[in-house]
Amino acid sequence: xxxxxxxxxDDGAFDKDREEILAGLGAVGVGAVVNVGASLESTxxxxxxxxxxxxxxxxxxxxxSECGALTEEDIRWIESLASGKKVVAIGEIGxxxxxxxxxxxxxxxWFARQLAMAxxxxxxxxxxxxxxxxxxxxxxxxxxxxxIGGVVHCFSYTWETARVCLDMGFYLGIxxxxxxxxxxxxxxxxxxxxxxxxxxxxDCPYLAPEPHRGKRNDSRYLSYVAEAVAAIKGIGRxxxxxVTWENARRLYRLS
Ligand code: NI
Numbered sequence: 590x591x592x593x594x595x596x597x598x599d600d601g602a603f604d605k606d607r608e609e610i611l612a613g614l615g616a617v618g619v620g621a622v623v624n625v626g627a628s629l630e631s632t633x634x635x636x637x638x639x640x641x642x643x644x645x646x647x648x649x650x651x652x653x654s655e656c657g658a659l660t661e662e663d664i665r666w667i668e669s670l671a672s673g674k675k676v677v678a679i680g681e682i683g684x685x686x687x688x689x690x691x692x693x694x695x696x697x698x699w700f701a702r703q704l705a706m707a708x709x710x711x712x713x714x715x716x717x718x719x720x721x722x723x724x725x726x727x728x729x730x731x732x733x734x735x736x737i738g739g740v741v742h743c744f745s746y747t748w749e750t751a752r753v754c755l756d757m758g759f760y761l762g763i764x765x766x767x768x769x770x771x772x773x774x775x776x777x778x779x780x781x782x783x784x785x786x787x788x789x790x791x792d793c794p795y796l797a798p799e800p801h802r803g804k805r806n807d808s809r810y811l812s813y814v815a816e817a818v819a820a821i822k823g824i825g826r827x828x829x830x831x832v833t834w835e836n837a838r839r840l841y842r843l844s
Contacts, residue, residue, distance in 0.1 A: 590620035592837035595790035599634035602794035627652035657691035671710035679707035680715025714739035765798035
């Protein structure tokens with residue numbers, strides 16, 4: 590079975606056929622999905638999906654690009670959701686320096702605040718980090734990330750950075766980029782990282798793997814990512830599926 594550890598089925602890209610796709614996932618070997626909140630509104634919709642579908646779990650939190658207008662009251666609202674039966678993580682949270690806005694000071698403030706909240710409620714975090722490796726690691730260290738745990742999703746940094754994240758106990762989220770021809774750096778990370786610290790993700794509707802690159806992504810394409818990881822590691826796809834399934838359950842503390 591495949592575990593899609595990071596999806597956005599609340600996204601408008603699925604408005605026309607969301608039910609059809611979700612209803613068909615079991616038949617193609619996708620056994621579990623974590624839908625990830627990126628804003629207050631998508632966190633709300635994430636919970637609706639998790640209540641409705643037995644195999645969908647939810648992560649609650651605010652993405653760095655959406656944190657510009659956050660308030661302490663919003664954080665308390667998210668915190669109040671954390672005890673929900675199907676809520677398995679705080680996320681996605683982090684830093685995205687690819688975009689100018691919101692300014693870095695604000696991104697750092699709300700990343701640290703949501704990490705502290707995750708520690709308080711005892712949930713792992715889903716970290717989104719783009720073009721900001723150093724600040725991400727500095728904040729993780731300051732907030733005692735090794736006591737919180739979680740996953741660095743859509744991992745995009747070097748092996749040296751991966752090693753620091755692994756040493757802090759984090760998992761690495763591997764998605765469609767692993768299938769791209771020019772993804773040398775990520776392939777190196779996949780090759781070096783222990784298989785028992787990798788989890789598979791789509792980040793759908795974004796980042797569709799080859800041969801669907803550039804199109805809308807969904808969990809039915811996750812098998813291409815499993816295949817790419819198997820090829821890089823020189824092992825069978827079944828082994829990748831079985832081990833990453835268990836990894837995901839450990840990451841999200843599903844017993
Ligand atoms: Ni995402």
